[in-house]
Amino acid sequence: MNYWLVKSEPFKYSWEEFLRDGWTYWDGVRNYQARNNLKSMKKGDRVLFYHSNKGLEVVGISEVIREYYQDPTTEDERWVVVDLKPVETLENKVSLKQIKSDERLKDIALIRQSRLSVMKIEKKHFDMIVELGRNASEFVKNR
DNA sequence: GCCAACGTTGGC
DNA sequence: GCCAACGTTGGC
Numbered sequence: 001m002n003y004w005l006v007k008s009e010p011f012k013y014s015w016e017e018f019l020r021d022g023w024t025y026w027d028g029v030r031n032y033q034a035r036n037n038l039k040s041m042k043k044g045d046r047v048l049f050y051h052s053n054k055g056l057e058v059v060g061i062s063e064v065i066r067e068y069y070q071d072p073t074t075e076d077e078r079w080v081v082v083d084l085k086p087v088e089t090l091e092n093k094v095s096l097k098q099i100k101s102d103e104r105l106k107d108i109a110l111i112r113q114s115r116l117s118v119m120k121i122e123k124k125h126f127d128m129i130v131e132l133g134r135n136a137s138e139f140v141k142n143r
Numbered sequence: 144g145c146c147a148a149c150g151t152t153g154g155c
Numbered sequence: 156g157c158c159a160a161c162g163t164t165g166g167c
Contacts, residue, residue, distance in 0.1 A: 115152045
């Protein structure tokens, strides 16, 4: 299984809307690197959901429920979407600041490649972020 | 194939 | 609102 992180601007599509919808197709990706990541996603892969621009925090975990297909919002055959559904809302949002200040996480793509909107994340880093998101004492300890 | 100009993303 | 980082476009 692989692990990923996707970004969404919450005023465009928020975690709350995602929960309400129950699932969504991840459209609008117009960058080859991000597109290639979408194409590599397999059913069952876990995907962290990050709020960019406003919030700047990881808010939840989702899962790939359908592998890539043509982006229904464009005729352009270069672009694809995957279907995602929410799995878990993180009790403690994990902020960018927190991730940046963590020695173990400061080299992940979210920090290194700030403009990429769909990125791969190593299992150990995925697990760390989830741990921070679930456990308040861990949150305090790592500040 | 190089590179300048320009556009976009996203953090601050 | 600014700017750094990076991607894209187009002239040569």
